[in-house]
Amino acid sequence: MSTVAEAKPKWALVVHGGAGVIERKDLKPEQEKAYREAMARVAETGAEVLRKGGSALDAIEASIHLLEDDPLFNAGRGAVFTAEGKNELDSSIMDGSNLKAGAVAGVTTIKHPISLARAVMEKSPHVFLIGEGAETFAQTQDLERVDPSYFFTERRWQSLERELKRQGLPAPARPAGAPQASAGTIDLAHDEDGGRNADLMDLHKKFGTVGVVALDSRGNVAAGTSTGGTTAKRWGRVGDSPIIGAGTYASNTSCAVSATGTGEYFIRLTVAREVCALVEHKGMSLQAAADQVIQKNLTALKGDGGVIAVAPNGEMAWSYNTSGMYRAKIADGQPLTVGIYKDEP
Ligand code: ASP
Numbered sequence: 120m121s122t123v124a125e126a127k128p129k130w131a132l133v134v135h136g137g138a139g140v141i142e143r144k145d146l147k148p149e150q151e152k153a154y155r156e157a158m159a160r161v162a163e164t165g166a167e168v169l170r171k172g173g174s175a176l177d178a179i180e181a182s183i184h185l186l187e188d189d190p191l192f193n194a195g196r197g198a199v200f201t202a203e204g205k206n207e208l209d210s211s212i213m214d215g216s217n218l219k220a221g222a223v224a225g226v227t228t229i230k231h232p233i234s235l236a237r238a239v240m241e242k243s244p245h246v247f248l249i250g251e252g253a254e255t256f257a258q259t260q261d262l263e264r265v266d267p268s269y270f271f272t273e274r275r276w277q278s279l280e281r282e283l284k285r286q287g288l289p290a291p292a293r294p295a296g297a298p299q300a301s302a303g304t305i306d307l308a309h310d311e312d313g314g315r316n317a318d319l320m321d322l323h324k325k326f327g328t329v330g331v332v333a334l335d336s337r338g339n340v341a342a343g344t345s346t347g348g349t350t351a352k353r354w355g356r357v358g359d360s361p362i363i364g365a366g367t368y369a370s371n372t373s374c375a376v377s378a379t380g381t382g383e384y385f386i387r388l389t390v391a392r393e394v395c396a397l398v399e400h401k402g403m404s405l406q407a408a409a410d411q412v413i414q415k416n417l418t419a420l421k422g423d424g425g426v427i428a429v430a431p432n433g434e435m436a437w438s439y440n441t442s443g444m445y446r447a448k449i450a451d452g453q454p455l456t457v458g459i460y461k462d463e464p
Pocket residue numbers: 137138325326327328346347348349357358359360366378379380381382383
């Protein structure tokens with residue numbers, strides 16, 4: 120006989136805010152608190168949409184907006200810089216009910232790239248638009264545009280300067296419209312402690328991508344991902360986040376997945392689709408499939424990062440091979456769980 124605990128939740132939602140070298144000793148209490156609060160707020164926002172009977176896509180878009188607005192994360196405001204000193208944003212979304220998908224790469228004036236990805240999916244005949252073309256398409260849509268300097272944060276700019284120095288590359292001029300550098304700039308992740316924290320930020324400079332997967336009360340799953348990519352990226356580099364099958368995938372026949380980590384490995388392993396394929400074709404549980412791809416396949420390739428996933432039966436999972444991943448999950452009848460480190464549930 121089924122118990123309440125075993126009952127399939129009507130809806131479920133999982134969030135990530137990036138995976139990387141994140142250890143207890145490295146985060147100051149106020150930083151840890153800020154990340155935990157952000158994860159909780161975002162999960163609650165998505166849950167509220169689902170509780171009211173909203174769609175998985177709406178829940179994903181609403182929660183990713185918050186993450187794109189929050190400078191703690193490498194998406195929207197707070198995105199990392201390219202070697203040329205620009206913020207080039209990538210995002211994708213997929214609807215598991217019909218396998219429709221939308222993605223954008225290298226956009227520079229869209230406040231919420233996840234909404235542009237959704238517009239590509241719903242209002243264009245295409246799946247993936249890049250750079251200028253994506254911006255031109257955006258002009259035909261009712262989307263908030265911003266000056267590129269909106270995305271500027273001191274913390275990410277300093278990470279860029281350090282990374283370029285490390286690589287022996289010249290530092291670009293501060294972008295037009297960016298605030299003046301000031302000695303008193305207070306930044307949650309800035310190096311008030313004599314550089315130790317700056318080194319830490321460099322360690323996980325590649326991380327902070329955001330993603331949300333959701334199951335709605337109609338039984339549909341969906342996934343969305345948004346990122347600034349990797350610090351000091353060059354030559355129009357695009358990672359896995361906007362690539363359907365690599366950073367994002369959703370199908371009602373298996374599951375919905377959003378990934379974070381060094382994108383090159385995730386592209387080569389088609390990580391998101393691979394998790395779903397193991398569920399669909401091998402009948403694996405969601406957790407076993409996510410662990411297979413991250414702990415075994417990704418690790419064997421020496422890649423780093425993680426995934427979050429949800430299945431139409433309400434199963435939720437996460438798996439990462441880094442020391443931490445900012446994450447949260449919540450489902451109908453199940454409490455909110457927020458985690459950062461490996462030793463948390
Ligand atoms: N996957 C992203 C990329 O490679 C970065 C990240 O998740 O941290 O662009």
